[in-house]
Amino acid sequence: MEIVQLSNNEFHTYYKGYIERALNKPLLQGLAEGMLETHEFFDAIPEAKQEYRYKEGKWTPKEILLHLIDTERVFAYRALQFARAKNVEIRGFDQDEFVENSNANERTMQHLLEEYLAVRTAQIILFSSFSEQTLQHTGIASNSPLSVRAAGYIICGHEKHHIAIVNERYL
Template identity: 45%
Template sequence: MKASDLSTNEYSVFNATYIKAADDKALMEGLIDGLLQLVNFVKNIPVEKLEYRYAEGKWTIKDVVLHMIDTERIFAYRALRISRGDKTPLPGFEENEYVPFAFANSRSIESLLAEYQNVRKATISFFESLNEDQLLFFGTASNTAISVRAIGFIITGHQNHHLGIISERYL
């Protein structure tokens, strides 16, 4: 199954952007390919660009990388809860409130990439452990219905979305 095969009732309108950005790959292929894609992409960014802001109040590339890590953790946690049959509605999060407390620019890019790799490997391991039934489980996150498999595609598409923004606006 690919992201384009998902039913629109499996994710919110807000997440449609990320579903579209997931490319036309199977879920595990997208997660696995994305691991090396991000690492190679970031390693090729000139060091002087890593703390560059393309406009006042915008995030740096380091901020964006840590945002992708934080978001992946949150979405993987949502997938875990839903895949285990937890029906508790899960709250949203305000990404802009996370960045000032993440201190990404005080960290080396190597430490950010190491953390990203650990998080993505954990995400891959988690999704590999799920059976077909679990991938179809639905829960509520950010006041909307979402399937576990849609969350996996959102993780992939969210990363692709931000790599596109970095390419267009920072480099």
């Protein structure tokens, strides 16, 4: 896979910032490098900061990591649906409800990181199985168009976005 330019009809404008953070390299490279960077970043968070909230109602670093895992699963499922079927429409998900019911803070950071690595490894394999043509397939997610490749780039950029927030507000 090469570096691509996505057209604006491949994703909702909400995701533009995530995609811009990730389009500087081929998708599979971004997924692989992101896996290493994200693992190293969260693994280095001191235990005293892993359940820290910089403000009432904000997520902890553990919750953010599990949010990344959950969101990756959601976008990979969307990509798989759009790659394999036609005329697919998938409803959105409530990220706050997912985090609220995640029990992330009851788990160790190591366990969360093991899950992250397993999920990311699966996505690298999944996206590597798609042809260039399949990567351009689209469907509807959360009432907006989404291409298979845009879903992959959103995964990459989304984690960069949250790492920046954790760096800025938590550490």
